[in-house]
Amino acid sequence: MARQFDVPVFYRSPIISQVKESRRLTDPRKRDLSPSVLDFGPVRFKIARHFGFCYGVENAIEIAYRALEENPDRRIFLLSEMIHNPRVNEDLQRRGIRFLRTTRGEQLIPFDELTPEDIVIIPAFGTSVEVAGALQERGVDTLSYDTTCPFVEKVWKKSRQIGQQGFTVVVHGKRYHEETRATISHARQAAPVVVVRNLEEAEDLARVIRGDVSRGFFFVRFGGRYSEGFDPDRDLQRIGVVNQTTMLATETQAIADLLRQAMIARYGAEAIDAHFATTSDTLCYATNENQNATLALIEDGGDLAIVVGGYNSSNTSHLVELCEQRMPTYFIKGAEEILSRYRIRHYDYHAKVERESTGWFPDRRPVDIVLTAGASCPDALLDEVIREIVGWFDDARPVEEALAPFAEAS
Ligand code: SF4
Structure with missing residues (x-):
């Protein structure tokens, strides 16, 4: 979908928007996932090929x-x-x-x-x-200003379709996230529904499917996360997996593969189509692209990563999860969290608390900073982060100079 939206100009940004536009022009098919490098001399920002506002x-x-x-x-x-x-x-x-x-x-x-x-x-x-x-x-018009993403609606549609074919819907998502609550509600109009949060829970569901554990185990392990009247003996014979669109796409795929294998173990490979519905076409393009770009970004290396986004943003927390496997990672909601070159306030999404860290910025030159943001983060917030950090260095190149390679391309 290449539609251009009328987004208020203050959400765009002179630095990031120019980098993005230049990459869009030189690589319209998005084949090259290597990061864009903004080289200010003493500090270099490695910017993900895809991030920020999605469709x-x-x-x-x-x-x-x-x-x-x-x-x-x-x-x-x-x-x-x-x-x-x-x-x-x-x-x-x-x-x-x-x-x-x-x-x-x-x-x-x-x-x-x-x-x-x-x-x-x-x-x-x-x-x-x-x-x-x-x-x-109450007579309220819910259609005129309905901003529901078409990719979320696609998940609902697929859930209805497989439900009508007699499959139970397994949702890979966070039970209390708005999107997952909405998906459960739409899916259960046509099918029994159960929610799994991660691979570990999917493994437990696979144990129920294979008959390794009792139905009582299912009710305890998945308490509050299955639709009313759910019967594991009946409702886990035929399943399909959909996701909360912002979950890690690789994890959704791994969960689907695991449950498919459990079905094969129970019913045999020749009967798999009757027991496992294909749903992989519901994964959101933006989540996929952002996660793949983040993988390419961390592969390229860096001294530290800064991920910008709302602390309740699911897709942003998954980008943090990817980055922190490779380097010190700071999840911040904006440049105001960078208190100084020595102190930063950031969000620990595992413990769900804000923390303050000292000595976070390496004392060397140049420092390579991996920079990315969630799908709900305005580009302007990344500009603020770049300007804040570059401002510490008297000998840093001016913005126009760092942007020159991108200005030429666009
Ligand atoms: S991340 Fe995907 S599903 Fe979610 S709003 Fe963006 S385009 Fe839609």
Whole structure:
């Protein structure tokens, strides 16, 4: 999908947007995943070939700002955070948009306060059948400003399709993430559903499928993560795997392979098509590209990595997960977290706490910094990080000089 969206200019950036545009022009088919290098002399930034706003996020931002423009006299609500980036959500709130629910689904403003005159924007993650129904019952139009990403809808469609063919839907996702809640809701209209968080849980599900453990084990291990009336003896005979679009694509693939093998062990290779549905065409292109670009980026090496994004952003945390396997990695929501050359405040997504680290910036020249960002992060935030760090070096090349190789190309 090559559509250009009308995204407010303040989310774009003079540095990163030029690098991206130059790479787009010289490699339109995105064959070259090697990082772009911005060489400032004492510090070099290695920038991922793909990162930042994806199709779904640009689409959501365009619709949200259009809703503001088209309805200056009406109350405008977002069902919950539109995307997981604090800068974007804060800007929308400053312009008068109010959130109806938290990202975990807790009610902030009762739906009973809504009237048919109000505008409600559905976020890029989509929403459940039940919530959409509750809004429609109150006369709220849920379609005019629905920003649900088409790639998320594709997962719902596939879930319905395989459900109608008698397959149970296994969702690889985080149970309480908005998108997974919405996918569970849509999938269970047509099929039993169970959620697995990671490969370890998938291995336990495979044990149930192979008959290595009792059905009682299933109910304890997957408590709260299966649809009502789920019967493991009946509902694990035929399955298909879909994912929360921002999970690690390689992990989703590994989970699908593992469960497929469990089906073969139970029913034999010749019967596999009757027991395991093919669903690999539902993986999100942006997640795939960003993760592949991050792999190429860390392969290229660096002294440290900075990953920029909202701390509740699932896709960003997966980029952090990839980077931290290879180098010290700092997950920050913006340049304001870089307190000095010696101190940085960053998010430990394993422990789900912010930490402060000292001595994080190497005392050598040049320092190679691997830089990337999640799909909900405006490019402008990376410019701020670059300017902050480059500002420490009196002898750093000016931005125009570091950008020269990209200016020539574009
Ligand atoms: S990451 Fe993929 S599924 Fe999620 S909003 Fe972006 S394009 Fe859509």
